[in-house]
Amino acid sequence: MFEGIEFVNKExxxxxLAFPLAILWYLLKHNKQTAELKISSLKGFKITNSWLPKLRHLLFVLRLIALALLITALARPQSVDVSTKTKTTRGIDIVMAIDVSASMLAxxxxxxxxEALKKVAAEFIKGRPNDRIGLVEYAGESYTKTPITSDKAIVLRSLKSIKYNTIIEGGTAIGMGLATSVNRLKDSKATSKVIILLTDGVNNSGxxxxxxxxxxxxxxxIKTYTIGLGTNGMALSPVAILPNxxxxxxxxxxxxxxxLLKEIAEVTGGKYFRATDNKKLEEIYDEINKLEKTEIEEFKYYNYEEKYRPLVILAGLFLLMELLLRYTIFRSFI
Known part of the structure; x- marks a missing residue:
């Protein structure tokens, strides 16, 4: 009944607590006011079993109910409708620079x-609804796969389509990948600009x-987070292309x-990470996600609706019912 209802004056x-005292007072008063007549015999009197005298206590019950309703009304029940509106107060522009050299097929x-990177990066993108994200591919050279955009569907489709190809010159041009990413962000008006640069090799071209x-x-x-991707030691990697x-x-x-990756991160105010397996890669992107939080301002609007009026009306009806019964049906018993 009172779900979603708050009481302003709970006191x-x-x-x-006065109700038990009122009930005790009523019982004592009733016993004192009950008249007794002692006669030697009931012969000559017509005895009728009427249910009305037994129901006279209903008047007191009606008054108690009315008082309980009035007390509840005094407590000021309210329903509160809370609506929220969020406003992004600080947007972040992010470019993910992805190494697509043949060694990434290790x-x-x-x-x-x-493929492991694409899966983790997709979850990262989905978790940044208020930011603009772009993609840069690089191997021996680099190019922009997707300019920074707030349309996550476009970014996710572009990310999914990334694969090793022979169109881009072979090698690992870390400088080219970073420079292309900077070029995408240099004119950004965002408060915070971030590059996430991932590679699994050494800078050997560009x-x-x-x-x-x-x-x-x-x-x-522009802050740069760098990620070195690859296990420690030996890895099963492409060494040649078969005739098929x-x-x-x-x-x-x-x-x-x-x-080199540590130096790039330190100079730009970022951080270097080493991902040696799938789990570690996920943890790295989770940490970057926590480090680069978009500030969101939340506004709450409260709409109060008073609920005491029906209680007062109901209490009035109970009191009116008590008065009507007192001066009509139960008049001869009180």
Whole structure:
């Protein structure tokens, strides 16, 4: 009955403690007011069994109910309808720079490094509804896969379509990937600009030095998180292409230029991470997600609706009923 109802003046319910005293007073008064007539015999009197005298206590019950309703009304029951409106007060523009060189097909992550990354990155994108995200692919050269956009469906489709291909020159051009990402963000008006750069190798191609690219990121106020992807030791990686077009795999030593990635992250105010397996990769993206939180301002609107009026009307009806019964049906018994 009172689901979703709040009482403003809860202290009024203390008045209900007077009810036991009122009941005790009524019982004592009733016993004193009951007249007794002693006669030697009832012969000559017509005896009738009437139910009306037994129901005269109903008047007192009606009055108690009316008082209980009035006390509840004094407690001011209200229903509260709360509506919320959120406002993003600080947007973040993010570019994910993804290494798509042949080594990303290594199987030290399941099913391979690239597919494992795409799965984790997709969940990261879904968890950033208020931010704009773009994608950059790089190997021996780099290009923009998706400019920064708030349309997550487009970004997710682009991410899903990323795969190793021979169109991009082979190698790992970390400087090129970082520079292209900076170029996508340099004109952004967002309060916070972030690059998540992932690679599984060393910088061995491209005509832009990674250190120069990181200086550009600093100049434009772009924070860079770097991720080294690959197990420690040997990994089953592509070593050749068979006549049927499939890759031939062999165990190759994993080499990641961690010193370079740490330097890029430190200079730009970011952080370096090492992902050696699927679980660690997920944990890294979760941590970045927590580090780069979009500030959201929440407004709450309260709509109060008073509920005491029906209680007062009902109490009045009970009192009116008591008066009518008192001066009509029960008049001769009181």
């Amino acid at each position: 009024m319910f203390w008045l209900l 199987k030290d992550l399941s099913p391979n490094r690239l 005509f832009i030095d990674p250190k120069i690219a990181s200086e550009l990121a600093v100049e434009y106020g 077009g499939n890759f031939q795999y062999g165990r190759i030593q994993v080499e990641i230029d961690e010193e």
